Amino acid sequence: MPDPADPEAVIEFMQVNDPLEPTNRQIFAVNRGIDATVLKPIAETYRDMVPATARTGLSNFLNNLRTPVILLNNILQGELDHSMATISRFLVNSTVGIFGLADVAAELGMPAQPEDFGQTLAVWGVPSGPFLMLPLFGPSNPRDTVGLVVDMLTDPLNLWSTNTDRTELALSRAFVNTIDQRTANLELLNEVEKSSLDFYAAIRSLYRQRRTHEISNGLIQDQVDANLTAGFPDSPDINVNELSRRE
Amino acid sequence: MINRFGLVGALIGFIAFSGLSFSARAAEIEEGSRQFIQAVADQAIKSLTAKDTAKAARVTQFRILFNEKFAVKSIGKFVLGRHWNKASEAEKEEYLGLFEDLMVISYVDRFKSYAGEALSLKDARQENETTVTVFSEIKRPGGAKPIRVNWRVGTNGTIYKILDVVVEGTSMSSTLRSDFGSIVRQKNGEVAGLIEELKKKTTLLKADSQ
Numbered sequence: 001m002p003d004p005a006d007p008e009a010v011i012e013f014m015q016v017n018d019p020l021e022p023t024n025r026q027i028f029a030v031n032r033g034i035d036a037t038v039l040k041p042i043a044e045t046y047r048d049m050v051p052a053t054a055r056t057g058l059s060n061f062l063n064n065l066r067t068p069v070i071l072l073n074n075i076l077q078g079e080l081d082h083s084m085a086t087i088s089r090f091l092v093n094s095t096v097g098i099f100g101l102a103d104v105a106a107e108l109g110m111p112a113q114p115e116d117f118g119q120t121l122a123v124w125g126v127p128s129g130p131f132l133m134l135p136l137f138g139p140s141n142p143r144d145t146v147g148l149v150v151d152m153l154t155d156p157l158n159l160w161s162t163n164t165d166r167t168e169l170a171l172s173r174a175f176v177n178t179i180d181q182r183t184a185n186l187e188l189l190n191e192v193e194k195s196s197l198d199f200y201a202a203i204r205s206l207y208r209q210r211r212t213h214e215i216s217n218g219l220i221q222d223q224v225d226a227n228l229t230a231g232f233p234d235s236p237d238i239n240v241n242e243l244s245r246r247e
Numbered sequence: 248m249i250n251r252f253g254l255v256g257a258l259i260g261f262i263a264f265s266g267l268s269f270s271a272r273a274a275e276i277e278e279g280s281r282q283f284i285q286a287v288a289d290q291a292i293k294s295l296t297a298k299d300t301a302k303a304a305r306v307t308q309f310r311i312l313f314n315e316k317f318a319v320k321s322i323g324k325f326v327l328g329r330h331w332n333k334a335s336e337a338e339k340e341e342y343l344g345l346f347e348d349l350m351v352i353s354y355v356d357r358f359k360s361y362a363g364e365a366l367s368l369k370d371a372r373q374e375n376e377t378t379v380t381v382f383s384e385i386k387r388p389g390g391a392k393p394i395r396v397n398w399r400v401g402t403n404g405t406i407y408k409i410l411d412v413v414v415e416g417t418s419m420s421s422t423l424r425s426d427f428g429s430i431v432r433q434k435n436g437e438v439a440g441l442i443e444e445l446k447k448k449t450t451l452l453k454a455d456s457q
Binding site: 008009012016051052053054055056059102103106111112187191192194195196197198200201202204205206209210212213214218227228 | 321322325328329349353354356357360387388389390391392395399410411415416417418420421422424425426427428429430432433436441444445448452
C-alpha cells in the first residue's frame, strides 16, 4: 500500500490497479517457464518450417471458426452493422475464401473485427477489476476471465464436440489456436523482453492498452496523452541539435 | 447603427477568418507531418537496411536518426512521469543519456521493420495545437493482416519530432512509462535506483550486440 500522505503515490497505486502483484508475478514466472520450454520452441519451429502463406491460411481458418462467438457478441453489444459485417464475412470467406482459408472479405473492405464476451461486458459498463495473471492463460482481469469462460461455453463447435464425446477436438483446436497466437507475437514479445527493465510491468501495460483498443474497436488509440504533449514544443530538445551530445 | 453593424461585421469577419486560418494551418501541419514521417522512413531504409551493415554501424546510424527525429527529452521526461521533478540535474542528465542508449540499442531492429519498405502512409490528423497523428500500415508477408502504426508527431510548424509510436493501440511511450515506473516503485521511489537498472540493462545489451 502507498503512503496515504502522498496523493501522487495513491493515484499511481490506483492506476497500477494490481493488488495481487506478488502472486501475479509468481504465476508469471511459472508461465514464462512453460512458455520457454514448450510454447515458444513449438511456435518457432512452426514459423521456421511452415511458409507464411500457409500460416496466414490457418490463422484465417481459425478466425472464421470464431464467427458464432463474434456474432453473438456483436448482437449483445447492440451493433447491428457489425453483426451484418460478421455474417457477410463468414459467407464470403467460407465460400470464395475456401473454408475460411483466405480472408477475401478483408480485401473487399470488410476487415476482421474480433469480439469476445470480455469486450461485451466492458461495453455494458462492467469495470475490468484489478489485473490478474492467470496460470497458462496469461494476463487478464476478472472481467476478461469471465469473458474467457463464457466464450468457451458459448462456442457451438466446443459445445458440439464435448456433447458428442469428441472433447479431443475442442482441445486440439484450443492448442492450435494457442500456437497460432504465440507465433503471431513471437517478435513483439522477444523485443519487449529484450528492451524492458521490468518485463512483467511492460506486459501488464501492453495487455491493458491492447484490450482498451479492442473494446473501443480501435478508436481509443487515437486519444493523445496530454502529459506527453504538454512539454512540447517548449521542451528544449526541439531547438537544440543534440547530435553531438552523446557521440 | 451603421457603426455598430460595422463592428459586428468586423467581429464576424474576424471569427470566420481565424477559423479559416486555423483549418488552413491544420492542413499545413498535417501535410508537413506526413512528409516528415515519409522522410524518416526514407532515411531509415537508406541507413538501416543496407545488407552488409554490421549491427554496430546500424546502431550508430539509428542513434543519429533517433536524436534528429525523436523528441528524446520530451519522451524521456514523460516516461519518468512524476519522478522527473524529484530527480537532481545530474540524475536527469544521466537518465536521459541511458534512456537514449536503451532506445537506440533495443529499438534499432524494431524500428527498421516499422519504418522499412513495408510502410504505407495513410492520412494525418491534427490532435491539438502542437500534435499531429500520422496513420500508417505495415504490410506483412503471406497476406497476413497489416499492422496499424500511428506516429504521434509534435510540431511548432517548422520543426517536427516523433513523440510516440502507437502499434495496434499500444503506445511505446506509455509502455515505457509503466515499465520504468514499476522499477522506481521497487527502488523506494529513488530515480538513482532506476539509473542503476538502466546501466545494467544497457551494458548487457551492448555486450549482446557486439
